[in-house]
Amino acid sequence: MKLISWNVNGLRAILKKDFMATFEALDADFFCLQETKMQAGQVDLDLPGYHTYFNYAQRKGYSGTAIFTKHQPDNVTYGLGIPEHDTEGRVITLEYPNFYMITCYTPNSQSELKRLDYRMTWDDAFRDYVDRLSQEKSVIFCGDLNVAHEAIDLKNDKTNHHNAGFSDEEREKFTALLDSGFIDTFRHFYPDKTGVYSWWSYRFNARKNNAGWRIDYFCTSKDLQPKLKDAKILTDIYGSDHCPIELDIADLN
Structure with missing residues (x-):
């Protein structure tokens, strides 16, 4: 199976930038999106052979996630089941007989880390959520997790230390997430x-100079390791300030 994740930085905008040609060429079993920045009815997508699921933020033009899949799920849930975390359209979970498939758009801590406290509560809640699901069956989660885990995951680690996405607190939470079994x-x-890298600022010719960050991830529960292929x-x-990422894995059905 081929799985794709992409922060599209506005689905309506990227549809004007050859998104459909890329979507068709990648021919993924699961195509997960973050930062769709839209509400219901704003896009008319024709995706033959795919089941489509959207989670919209209450705030217009903000956040939002989607999953397009060739495999109809047994069940679909939106959010984490926690009201304070479920107004921004950040999580979709598809349930299958043998695994859960999750797309996630983790909140950004913002400049001067002004949203870091909220981000910490989100990270704990998301870890608890995927931990709980992994007790039932295998878990795959993907998306823009808004953290470069180690110095190797961004070009300018020293100058970005303590900035949003590379604070000690965020990195420690991601370590804890992996240590819990992913x-x-x-x-x-x-x-x-x-x-x-998977994200580059639109400023300072960052993508041209490859001054980027790896903040987009595919993570799986450890029991799936033998099935991972690449x-x-x-x-x-191109088309967004992020590029797509891909996971190739043996058929899980």
Whole structure:
């Protein structure tokens, strides 16, 4: 199975930038989106062969997630089941007989870490959520998790230390998430690979200079390790300030 995750930075905007050609060329079993920035009825998508699921933020033009899949789930849930975390459209969970598939758009701590306290409560709640699901069956979660885990995961680690996405607190929460029983699939295959990022600022010619961050992830519960085949970061695909990432895994059905 091929799984794709992409922060599209506005689905309506990226549809004007050859998104459909990319979508068709990738031909994924699961295509997960973050930061769709839309409300119901604002986009008319024709995706033959796919089941489509959207979670919209209450605030217009903000956040939001989606999953397009060839595999109809047994059940679909939206959010974490916690009211304070479920107004921004950040999580969709598809349930299958043998696994859960989750797309997630983790809140950004923002400039001067003004939203860090909220981010800490989110990280704890999300970890508890996936931990609970992993007690029932295998779990795959993906998305823009808004953290570069280690210094190897961004170009300028020293100048960005304590900035949103590379604060000690956020990195420690991601370590705790992995330690609770999950695999960062890209690092599983490429533990020492440098210079491969999934997000670049629109400022300072960051993408041209490859001054980026790896903040988009596919993570799986450890029981799926024997089924993992490859993890990729598709840096040659444009249209957003993020590029898509890919997970190749054995059929789980």
